[in-house]
Amino acid sequence: MKIFRKPIFTGFAPNLAKSDAWIAASFLLFPWKWFQLKIGKNAVRAEQWLKNYFSVKHCFVFDSGRSALYFILKSLDLKPGEEVLLQSYTCVVVANAIIQAGGKPVYVDIGDDFNMDLADLEKKITPQAKVLLIQHTFGKPANLDLLLKLAKKYNLFIIEDCAHALGIKYNGKLLGTFGDVGFFSFGSDKPVSCGRGGAVVTNDDGFAEKLFEFQRTLPSAKLGKVLQHLFSFIIFFISKPVYNLGVGKCLLWCAGRLGLINKIIYPKEKRGRAVKFYPSLLVNSLATILLNQLRQLDVFNNHRREIARRYQEKIENKKIHLPNQEWGDVTWLRYPILIAEPERLLASAKKDGIILGNWYDVPVAPKDADSSVVGYQPGTCPKAERLASQSINLPTDISISFKDAEKIIKLINYF
Ligand SMILES: Cc1ncc(COP(=O)(O)O)c(C=O)c1O
Incomplete structure (x- = not known):
């Protein structure tokens, strides 16, 4: 039953x-x-763990990824009107952090890999552009070779948004260590979770000093x-x-x-x-x-790769568009598929006790967020809008057994 x-x-x-x-x-x-609910040694231990893992000089933990981003941007002391380029197909809290730190979000369209589209990025860079926020959506590394080149050409400060990507390498180097600074999220649906948490890693001493000062004066x-x-x-x-x-x-x-x-x-x-x-x-x-x-990060990530490999190999329904095989062995946080009328598949799966994901069903998610207040104008990122209207994601996390993955594959193949 x-x-x-x-x-x-x-x-x-x-x-x-x-x-x-x-x-x-x-x-x-x-x-x-x-007595140790709030105060104790483990926040510093987590910073040390991350510093060792990333081989970086500095790491600062905060209550969340959005707060980490907010303090990174505050450290930059943005002047009114200065722009932060971010991709659409993102979460509203990212845009909020930009605005609350005094920046102006400028939304860039995405490519087939759900990451920033280079051609659209170049079109949207103005003399006010100061920061490039590179998101590695679902754990798929963005095209860093070209993005970093472009950022250098326009003298942009580079922040990597690794909220979906912890422990993932690009050309043999960990994501989060390519930009001037990288940040992570430990929210409940992220690569590792402590309910709510975030961290910044950087090798820049001057920048670290500013972050330290913000962290030092922050309340518990x-x-x-x-x-x-x-x-x-x-x-x-x-x-x-x-x-x-x-x-x-x-x-x-x-x-x-x-x-x-x-x-x-x-x-x-x-x-x-x-x-x-x-x-x-x-x-x-x-x-x-x-x-x-x-401590379980590698186990989690290996499991995600194995589950995703099964989806990639076994989903055969022609109505479903899968990630490109040529992207290789991606550690998908969620495995993204595209389908016309995703609501129908979501509803059908739900009847079978399978709750599929809907990241991101609008360019600035979630759907009930008011994207106009964070400066998103409909029509400015048409590809993100189209992909969002077709997006469904499949789970890859450690609680998904191979048998569960088979059930999901069967459900999708028979849909
Ligand atoms: C792409 C992306 N960046 C950053 C964040 C912010 O992370 P947090 O939820 O830890 O504030 C999120 C949150 O969901 C996200 O999806």
Whole structure:
């Protein structure tokens, strides 16, 4: 019976394992750990881990990728009207960070690989352009050879948005180390997750000094927010296996109503506004979960590659457009497919207990965000608009077994 089938999710805390839920529970249950909820050594340990991993001089952790980007841009001291070039087919919080740091977002169209289109980029560079934000969408490296050349030609500061790409190499070198600075996200649907977190890596000493100053004066997260994140781990861990039974759905709904689980994007952020409780430091309890996840990074990424390889080899439905084989062995955070009327496939999969992903169904996602307040004008990125209207993504995370992948492949081939 359908209700007893293991549910398959694309989002919903995909990397969450028993050990993460246990760490979260231990911080809530054991009084001697209450003193370490916010303060402790693990945020610094996470910075050290990332510094070693990337072989960089500096790393700073923050509450999220959006805060990391905000402080990078604040460090640049942008003047009114100075432009930050970013690709469309992105998340509204990226654009918010640009505006809140005093920059003007300029949206560049994308190519078939969901990354920035070079020809459109060159057309959109004006004398006010100061920063190039290079996104590696879904973990597919952008065309760095050409993008870096162009950035040099126009004297642009280069930021790599590696929110989807942790531990991924381009020409043998880790993404995040090509630009002047790179940032990462440890949000719940990212390559590794601690509920909410982000980091910046750089080799630039002067820049690092400014970031250090911002980090040093930043408040810790509010206790209510920390507890919400920790409860989320436990609630998701309990609810996911029994989701199809209805109990899980009910538990999630109740937890949401009671404010026990965190939101990925707050309603205010969808209207281009800042929330009052962020930016903040990355707290010790979440950094503990981050370290636990970072240790599994290679296992996660190898698994993603293997699941994606199966999709690539076995999806045969002619109505579906798959990523180009010539892109090689990409570590897809989510495996992107294109189909006319994606809603029909999403609905059909849902009936089978499979929740597929919809990143990104509009050029500045999510759909209920007001993209006009972050300066996106419809028609300016036609390819992003077209791909967004056809996008579906398949899960590649560690909770997806080979059997789950087979189910998804079967569903798609018979659709
Ligand atoms: C491409 C991209 N960059 C940056 C971010 C920001 O990361 P965070 O959610 O940690 O603020 C996101 C968030 O979803 C994203 O999709």
